[in-house]
Amino acid sequence: MRVLVVHCPPVETGFHAALRQAVPKNLRAARHEAGDRDLHAGGFNPVLSRKKRLGCHDVSTHQPPLQPYVERLQGAEGYRAHCHMNVATERQLTRFMARFA
Template sequence: MRLLVIHAHPVPESFNSALCRAAVETARAAGHEVRLIDLYAEGFNPVMSAEERRAYHDDGPPPPDVAPHIEALKWAEGLIFVYPTWWYAQPAMLKGWMDRVWRPGVTFSVPTPTEPMRPALTNVRLIGVITTLGSPWWFWTFLIGAPGRRMILRGLRFCTARRTKTFWLGLHEMDTQDATTRARYLDRVRARIRHIPV
């Protein structure tokens, strides 16, 4: 499978970066074709300008810095997001990437008075998330409502193939986990990536 890994963490030596490396290395070893977008490392600009917003619904070419990301989305059969959950959702860097890259005509059609919005990224048939969270699972799930999970596994999934499979891996209470627990989570990530059909 052609897997696009989207990573969003500013610190290269972070545990989150180790999770990304584990996912990429395991996928390649399993025979997948992998591309990596490391948003912080490449200095992606997550801010949509006024000019870009005005042209958002036009059929013209996207901004030059967005075009390679759109090409990668169209290439991919599977998307794997690796990021820390901050304030119950994605970092601003990743949310800005979604705002600028998941554009009309690329990932969905704009609804009209006679036509509903339709998915356009039907080449994608797998979406996975690998994340860490500071909050306990019960607090994030039951009290907060898991907004970051719903955004990707429901919102972004709508733009993809009808039978897109999804998975979610989250290490809760990240700030108090010991080395053994982190190592177990890395093993869990590797096992889930190996489970993806080639």
């Protein structure tokens, strides 16, 4: 299966950055074709301004910068979206990451 993993970890040494590295690696180990996209590294700004919101239906304005993302998503055979904030102790993180080592 072709899978695209999309993350937006703001800290390259944080928990979500570790997930961004572990998930595609484990998918590939299970013989899936896994790509990954780090939105934060690509300069993604999650703040939606009033101007952008009012113009979001104007395809000629917002589609060109999004086209590379659209093409990669269309190339995936499936997706699963997660959006959450995790707070954990160092011990919890160490135990969690040991499962992916």
